[in-house]
Amino acid sequence: MFQRQQRSLTSLELSPEKESKSHLIVMLHGYGSNEKDLIQLAPELLPECRYTSPRAPLQLDHEMYGWFPIGFTPTGLSVDPDAVKEALKQCITYLEEVIVSFRPPEGKVFLLGFSQGAIMSYMTAFTRPDLLHGVIALSGQLPESxxxxxxxxxxxxxIPFLVLHGIYDDILPIEKGRAARLWLEQHTLDLTYHEYPVAHQISGVGVTTIRTWLTEHLPR
Structure with missing residues (x-):
């Protein structure tokens, strides 16, 4: 049963079967989505974990939110670095709040982000790795500019990373996922990377991959 919570960011949460010392997985949705999106995956993952899905702070339209504005130019997407920094600050504040509330093991969480949420997950790992057990980056890219x-x-x-990307992604092309893989290979020791014959989405096989990866990486 999903429960709505009001913290610095509104969120939906799914409690584990056993409440004590549960690992916490924070799900960061993509641009134009909301907190109801990724949390739908939670029942297909690990029942012993707690899941929370915050709503991004920027309202774009009815039930459509983003972490930071995106500009569409003839040469591609553009972002305001200051807006990105502010979004990161809000995301980290939220993580600190839920860590205090739920006291997950070692005071750390797993981040699972899709698209713009994957970018937010990368940036959190690069600036506050002390808050994280691991990162699952789905159909995303590095922050670049x-x-x-x-x-x-x-x-x-x-920090272990799981990176999944669709070969036919027409929003963030597969080259973005491959560039993230190359960068992470130079900066991390535990990287799992998979490509699937899908577009800008999470496949059923991808969900199975996430579940297996989490099972292997939950601290015991």
Whole structure:
């Protein structure tokens, strides 16, 4: 049963079967979506985990939200680095709140982000790796022009990453996923990368991959 919570960001949450010391998975939706999106995957993942899905702070339309504005130009997408930094600040504040509320093991969470939510997951890992057990980046890309300074390269190396991307993605082309793979191979020690014959979406096989990866990476 999903429960709505009001923190610094409105969110939906799914409690685990057993409440004590559950691992916490924070789900960051993409541009134009909302908190009701990724949380629908939770019942297909691990029942022993707690899931929370915050609504991004920027309202675009009715029930459509984003983490930061996107500009559409003849040469591609553009972003305002200052707006990206503000979105990251709000995301980190939310993570700190839920860590205090739920006290997950070691005071850390897993981040699962889709599209723009994957960008937010990358940026959080690059700036606050101390908050994370791992990152699941789905159909995303590196922050590129808004790339933050890596706060702790040695700590970042210890963060496991799962990156999934659709070969036929027409929103963020497969080259974006491959570029993220190449960068992460140089900066992390635990990277799992998969491509699937799908568009800008999460496939059923991808959900199985996520579940298996989480099972292997939950701290015991």
């Amino acid at each position: 808004a790339m933050p300074e890596i706060s702790s390269p040695e700590l970042l190396k210890t």
